[in-house]
Amino acid sequence: MDAPLLEVFGCRQAYHKEANADLVVLDDVNLTLREGEIVALLGRSGSGKSTLLRIVSGLLSPTAGQVSWRGEPVVGPMEGIAMVFQSFALFPWLTVKENVELGLEARGVSRVEREKRAEDALDLIGLGGFASAYPKELSGGMRQRVGLARALVVYPDLLLMDEPFSALDVLTAETLRTDLIDLWAEGKLPVKSVLMVTHNIEEAVLMCDRILLFSSNPGRVASELKVPFPHPRNRLDPAFRQMVDDIYALMTRRTPTEPKAAESPVHPLAMPLQRVGINLMAGLMEALAAPPYDGRADLPALAATLHYEVDDLLPLGETLQLLRFAVLEEGDIYLTDKGRAFVQSDVDGRRVLFAETLRTHVPLANMIRQVLEERWNHRASAVRFRDELEDHMSPDYAADTLRTVIGWGRYAELFGYDEETEQFNLDDQE
């Protein structure tokens, strides 16, 4: 077998935080990519998979570890690697053709050659008639086709795709996926290998030959799976379904907030909260309690019914588990007695139950309430809590956690919050 295209050894990405341990986003990641394969980096948001893609593309340099491209160390954007962006990243003031020619122009390809190659790429991707249009005239799907053409026109050996279909609606995304796979299977794509980031399990199983499953906090490659099916693949094939189910099970099994974890003696503030709203939680619990689930559901099936991707559903499930309203187990989710009680309560009853839950299971909420009660003026600055949270998690996580706890606390009437002064208070509480 010939030499690998891309090799990543012991890659680590950490953000330095003064006076405290580094915040590790990626830890000890190894990856080898050979010609002729499509590989997916699959994981939850915050698992560092996008960071890894940026390291591979040369946009970001890792804190530690080596990345080599065709045996040479990656020190910046390399020739032979092209990228497709989640947000398309098209230049609104350039026409479709000018956008596509951009990478060629940067290489100093002559005008005639540039135009010819751009035309070919546009024809290949089905955009022949749009050359002189501006991106804003196109729909999302068409824009991402431009993004693809722009990457393909430089004949890259490696095509990087950062959640390329996640900004598109379901049908458009599916068309684009199948078009791309058809071109790949027919050998019409001028690329040797593809590395794509996704949080959509079915997408990974549908398109890729190999899946690297990422775990979060810090990001690591938790497991590696080979997808044995030949193209074109059938989503309804039982073997396909089984693989999707297995991946769901793997992902829920390795969640960091298992019931035991909260009881272990970690710092009360070292618990990041995900931005999940009350209505979403209530909605999911109600759906679970009602038929056909009657309290227990298979996650992939539930995701399909609700049109949720794993990235939406897992944080929700995990949050319910954290609050003891539900339990995640082997790709299933089921309601606890408390969850059922919540569903059956009226508006005020739900609020009281939620307040109790917050005080027992969310140390941060309990702490805010206690501090407020101790203060003579019943006021406390949010900045102080954010600073303390940042000692235990990244600033982004800390901000999310704080926003979440503010929303929950307001709903439960555990405390009030004044956005203008960034202060917690007890003004509205009885």
Place this chain on the structure above:
Amino acid sequence: MNTRSLAPLAAERHIPNVWDIVAILCVFGTLATVTHIGRGTFVRIDAPGATEISLDPWRLPEYAVRTTLRMFVALAASLVFTFTYGTAAAKSRRASLILIPLLDILQSVPILGFLTFTVVFFMNLFPGQVLGLELASIFAIFTSQAWNMAFSMYQSLRTVPADLLEAAISFRLSPWQKFWRLEVPFAVPGLVWNTMMSMSGGWFFVVASEAISVGDNTWKLPGIGSYIAQAQTERDLPAIVWAIVTMLVVILAYDQFLFRPLVAWSARFRFETTSGATASDPWMLRLIRRTRLLRSLGDYIGRAASAFGGLRLSFGSGPRLRRESHSRMSSLIWGTLVCGLLVWSCWQAFTFVAAELSWPDLGEASLLGFVTLVRVVVLMVIASLIWVPIGVWLGLRPAWARRAQPLAQFLAAFPANLFFPMFVIVIVHFGLNRDIWLTPLMVLGTQWYILFNVVAGAAAFPGDLREAANSFHVGGFLWWRKVIVPGIFPYYITGAITASGGCWNAAIVAEVVSWGDTRLVAHGLGAYIAEATERGDMARVVLGVAVMSAFVLTFNRLLWHPLYAYARRRLTLG
């Protein structure tokens, strides 16, 4: 449209049509005039007719062209400044530490107060030549234009969308290509808008800076401003009316020929992914597009510019990962250096002033500053009470808003100092209190900023919110307080900041006005600076300008900045 299908037509493309003849005549006319005027700037100051102003209305077109030319030279200088200073500030964190606060201060300093220094400086640079005076005037205009343009450039460069930046880097664009393909286009809409604002402000300064007197010397550069000044000395009312008419024509022309097409063209660089409703193209742009020769010339220039921006110039070894980590020590040294420079220049100014003046002078200047402050505050309140209701009324009626918007912009561009003599005549005739009646002059030119911002705000007020207010029968005072005023507040603040800044500047020319031998002086810091300038009393000018800058800066920090921040945080829709 497909380029290939157009290929057979290409041969016909180069035959000139009627529009080309019109356009070519315009181009040659302009070139001839510019050459003629250009010759005038290289004569000696004492040459016959070099600085003589004739009140013959037939000379006005020539004066108007000279004034306009000064404007555009200053504009070119401002653009150069914008591309260097603004870019440097945005690209280097260390440079921005000093460049940005400096820009902030320069923006709020009353530029007219500096006229004295710059005239002396440029006269010494080209002794006895008209060129020195020209440069002084151009510099005065430049100082009224450059800062906000540079600031807009800086802000655009700092807010280039991250994904486009990543795309540019990952496709290995060289820094030069990245600048011209990504950063400059992204900055264009803001830059065009700010250039337009700058030009509006510039007319005021060109009028004020053409007739300059320092100490015993008075120089008059041929131009509309000098014409007005001359008419004032000679008490020639018809001449003033002629000057106003000429100015109207000039501003209308530059608005129609230059800025309408420019704004329409810049719309394509606006960073939005949805295609909104686009206004129809202004006639000038359509004319350019209709001409064959001009258009192919334009295409040629466009291609050349594109090739220029696409050059693979690179000042390093290709795109590299940027790591901006300066050692703590070097940052410390840099900080100390900057602070040292600051203290040193303050000390220089202080010793210069202290050599001739003492503390009571500072007290006097501060007191006068308060008088002017009271004027500014009262004017802002009155202008707001008048223009906010009118602006809201106009803005909520799209048909009216469309007409009012360009009119208000036009009025803002019109140099209000042309109207000063009219006021003087009225005040003298009725024997009015000058401390009160000279005051409105300060806001004459700047009140329009409030109007057109409020119109824009009201026009952008969401229809569903208006319907909601209607359906709940919210009316009368409650409607103003809870619905429309919060809705237009961010727009109003933007306008009010510009208007109040303009007021301070205008104070220098508005608190002292004359009509022949009659001189009207109001009490205030503006009059203090203006009179010191006329006497050639440099120490007092420095003191006056310093005190005024302090007032403006404090006013901005304590009132406008917090209000603006509040409006951005709380009252921005969506």
